[in-house]
Amino acid sequence: MSETPLSDVMAEHVRDEDAATYERFVVLFRSSIVGVRVSGTPVPDGQGGLVSDGSVGVGRTDYGDGQWRLLTFADPEAFARKYGPQFNAGMSGEALLGIAAGDPECQGILVNSAIHDNSVIISKETAAALISDTE
Numbered sequence: 001m002s003e004t005p006l007s008d009v010m011a012e013h014v015r016d017e018d019a020a021t022y023e024r025f026v027v028l029f030r031s032s033i034v035g036v037r038v039s040g041t042p043v044p045d046g047q048g049g050l051v052s053d054g055s056v057g058v059g060r061t062d063y064g065d066g067q068w069r070l071l072t073f074a075d076p077e078a079f080a081r082k083y084g085p086q087f088n089a090g091m092s093g094e095a096l097l098g099i100a101a102g103d104p105e106c107q108g109i110l111v112n113s114a115i116h117d118n119s120v121i122i123s124k125e126t127a128a129a130l131i132s133d134t135e
Contacts, residue, residue, distance in 0.1 A: 006032050006074040007114040014118050026122060029111060030094050030130060035073030035080070035087030058091070058099060060106065067107040069121065070100055079114035086112075101128040 002008050006028050013021040037059030061071040073079045073087050080086070100106050101124060109122040 004075040004078045004114050006034070006111070007078070007116070010074060010111065010113045010118065010120050011116055013120055014116070022120075025120060026126060026130060029074075029109075029122065030097060032074070032093045033076065033090045034093060034096070034111065035076035036089050036091045036096070037071060037087050038089040038091075058096070059087075061110055063110055063121075068105055069108045069110040070096055070106060072096060072109055072111050073114070074111050075114035079112070082114060097122070097127040097130050100124055101131045 006025070009021065009025045009028055013025050039057045039059070059071045060068045062068055072091075076087065076090055096109055100109050100122070106124060108124045108127060110119050111122065112119045
């Protein structure tokens, strides 16, 4: 199995630009842990994990078009080896979809590939539709 499954599907989508590869990408993103830049202070949850103290935020980018999106990095270990430490935490795609869908200032998620200099956008509308599938 590849160590860059999300980036591999992203490359297929960038090459083919069809609905089937995009669907495979968003399904895999949803179940993946991706790299993110977080700010704020996580605190112990009493069970060995960490939770937000109310001030934790996920980094965003305007992607050059002025529309704010969550900034994420596919296949974090491979990404860090190729491009260096661009992020300081990992987060589930499922959680990020919820953040993108619920943040009024956010227009979606920008996912950067670990193997190519490309990215794929998940729109706010797609994030909201994926989240509503689980409710």
